[in-house]
Amino acid sequence: MNKVIPISAIIVTVAIIAIFTINFEQSNTMEVEDTMDRELRPDEELTPEIQEKLDEIEKINLENEYNPKPREWITSGPFQIDRSEYVLGEKIFLIIGGLQENEKGQVAFYRPQNNTHSTIYFTIPFDGSDKSVFNYYLQPQLSVQKGLCTAEEFIGTWTIVFRGTNYENLQFKITDQILPGDEGDFEPVC
Structure with a gap:
């Protein structure tokens, strides 16, 4: 008799747990099925609010389309850049190929300061006796240390000067458009 009571208690406990588990699974399954069934009905009309939101999202996607x-x-000379126009956040790709052994100097990138003046942004040294071919990526970025606080400081026509050579300068433009996904990189920092 003493062994029957504990065994009965265990059986009742297992039965109660099984009933709760079955009920819990059935209620979750029914909710998921109802939700799934609801989402799969194409014949329902969209509410004006939902349609308006979908139209707004589509408009934003079209405006932000970037090619x-x-x-x-x-x-x-031996210097090349890949484009004449860039958007904020794009990398400027510079190829230096075929430097003569006696060619030595600096590639100087000048950013526009105003309509009549520009200021040095970055320099890259080169020495044909050391390396006649190399590639370089440059991505203008805001910097508190350099005093470049807003995106507007990069917009305009840039000039590349090849110091120590007689090669003609190159020019390219950076527009006010921002590379999608990089908008946060051009929030004012100062």
């Missing part, structure tokens, strides 16, 4: 300009390869 990079095709590469043009603007050249001055």
